[in-house]
Amino acid sequence: MDDLETRELRYFVAVAEELHFGRAADRLGIAQPPLSRAIRKVEHRLGVQLLARDRRGVALTDAGRVLLDEARTALDAVTAAARRTRRAADPRRPLVLATKAGASHELLQRLLDLLAEDAQAAPIEILLCEVAEQAGLLRDGSADVALMHHPYDDLAGFDTEELSVEGQVAILPAKHPLAARDQLTLAEVSNVPDLPIARWPQLDGTYPDGPGPEVHTQSQLAQLVALGRTLLVIPASSRAWQWPEHVAVPVVDAPDVTTVIAWRPSSRSQEVAALVRSATALRATA
Incomplete structure (x- = not known):
């Protein structure tokens, strides 16, 4: 047995x-x-x-x-x-939308503004998380939907709708010589002896090899950049948390990042379906 x-x-x-x-x-x-x-x-x-x-x-x-x-x-x-x-037994419960803190800020604000205009829309609770945590929050039922990013997040097993595609920027200390550049390449930002790229945990929880510091949170990373200890390459929209001590420079050959709204395929919630429709409607106004 x-x-x-x-x-x-x-x-x-x-x-x-x-x-x-x-x-x-x-x-x-x-x-x-x-x-x-x-x-x-x-x-x-x-x-x-x-x-x-x-x-x-x-x-x-x-x-x-x-x-x-x-x-x-x-x-x-x-x-x-x-x-x-x-959660299903509580008719007053809000839908929980998980998103990485600091990411897709403008898109999220537009979505919340759109929902605020719809008297029939379910209330939304925003669950801010750290890098790559959205998948776990969807799988364990802590979140109903999530804003996620391809190719960085684990989208396996979820239904998704594409919301936007964008380039990436390098976040650098404002005093570093590279901060004066109009644009950079991946080769250039990957070979800065005094400014190694920060290392985030991979999908399996391990860190890639490299000289850069291991980082766990956005606030930790922001301070390390401001102190001149590291740089990072992120989607352009993630600049929402940029400090005055930071400068963002486009990385012209970095792969595009696609923001999606994701949910469990087993969901039968009409409120989730309505939220996904509202999110995809934003594409027409982008």
Whole structure:
């Protein structure tokens, strides 16, 4: 029998992420022996080894890595189902729109202005987040729709409508010599010894190799640029958070960025459908 309980999936995810039974047990608030027994029962039921155990510690097998990915997805779905069910029971609830803080500011303002003119439109709550967090917020039910950006955001599994396409700019310290340029190329901004490009987490949570600082938030990044420690290349519309100590210079050969509105394909909400229609209507007035 292949059925797995959500409790068993949570146990396995904790061990797989900690790679240590003691730390996983502490994280779950249970004793280690029942945790070990639960994982062995899952392995026996599935007929596979999920974890390689030796004196050096614990490591995921190929089967374990697959179950970790699937378990995270399944647990997100369970959490989202409960959250959406509670939200659906409240007729006064607003629609939650997730968007990266500082991104697509003008587009978002135009959308909110358009909705304000429609007496039938559902109320909107704006959920500002950091880079690449929109997908998780949609999947776990925290958000109903999201403004996202191709090719940077994870759009897998969502329905989307394209809203705008734009170029990118380099955000530089105002005192840096490159800030006086009318335009730059990717090769130029990628090879500035005293100003390495900031590194954001990738879709899998890891950071790309490079000398630039690892950044987690927009405010952290803004200050590092102002201090002359890094530069970044971002969509032109993301300049909304630009500080006086920053200068934006177009990067002429950077790939275009497409802003989309995304939602779960399983959504049957008329309010979500109406919001998507309003957002796509903005294309005609752009």
